[in-house]
Amino acid sequence: MAFTTSKLFSTFLLLDIFISLSMHSTSAARNPLPKTNTDFIKTSCTVTSYPKLCFTSLSAHANAIQASPQLLAGTALNVTLSSAKSTSNLMVLLSRSQGINPREVAAMKDCIEELSDSVDELGKSINEMGQLKGTNFNLVINDIQTWVSAALTDESTCTDGFAGKSMNGNLKITVKDRIVNVAQLTSNALALINKFALIHG
Ligand SMILES: *[C@@H]1O[C@H](CO)[C@@H](O)[C@H](O)[C@H]1NC(C)=O
Numbered sequence: 652m653a654f655t656t657s658k659l660f661s662t663f664l665l666l667d668i669f670i671s672l673s674m675h676s677t678s679a680a681r682n683p684l685p686k687t688n689t690d691f692i693k694t695s696c697t698v699t700s701y702p703k704l705c706f707t708s709l710s711a712h713a714n715a716i717q718a719s720p721q722l723l724a725g726t727a728l729n730v731t732l733s734s735a736k737s738t739s740n741l742m743v744l745l746s747r748s749q750g751i752n753p754r755e756v757a758a759m760k761d762c763i764e765e766l767s768d769s770v771d772e773l774g775k776s777i778n779e780m781g782q783l784k785g786t787n788f789n790l791v792i793n794d795i796q797t798w799v800s801a802a803l804t805d806e807s808t809c810t811d812g813f814a815g816k817s818m819n820g821n822l823k824i825t826v827k828d829r830i831v832n833v834a835q836l837t838s839n840a841l842a843l844i845n846k847f848a849l850i851h852g
Pocket of ligand 1: 721722723725726729744777
């Protein structure tokens with residue numbers, strides 16, 4: 652008797668788990684295929700040099716990206732541009748702050764200029780992504796690849812400026828980490844664009 656009761660109990664327990672699991676999958680089903688979409692991002696990110704950053708920066712947009720290599724590359728560009736803009740704004744603020752010596756200000760200004768170039772290049776690339784309609788695909792994607800590469804070069808030049816001893820510890824760490832992040836996002840976006848170009852072409 653005791654055996655039967657406990658068996659019955661565990662059956663109910665299993666049933667309960669089953670019901671709560673299926674309720675979970677029902678609520679998940681309201682967003683179309685979220686698991687599949689994040690899987691697509693994860694798989695696509697393996698072609699990048701910074702796959703973890705690639706996934707964390709793009710997974711929030713999984714539902715918009717779905718399984719489109721073009722939307723994935725476009726979103727990567729947009730995420731990169733907004734990060735480049737906010738880093739640039741931060742640097743402008745920091746360069747005006749008290750207690751920064753002239754050498755630091757000079758290094759910051761060079762970097763702000765390079766970041767500003769990279770913001771322009773990323774912006775042009777994003778505009779061109781909107782023009783990708785088939786007829787001039789190779790021409791347009793080539794321009795985009797060129798601009799994003801140029802943006803990456805500008806950001807790297809900026810990071811190199813921090814390699815010297817012209818900056819104090821805290822300022823250097825704050826700014827450098829941000830720029831490295833922008834450069835890594837740019838590198839990832841370029842890899843996703845190259846992959847998209849290959850698939851399409
Ligand atoms: C990227 O941003 C542009 C400009 O805001 C927008 O038109 C475009 O739809 C965005 N691309 C993606 C893939 O979200």
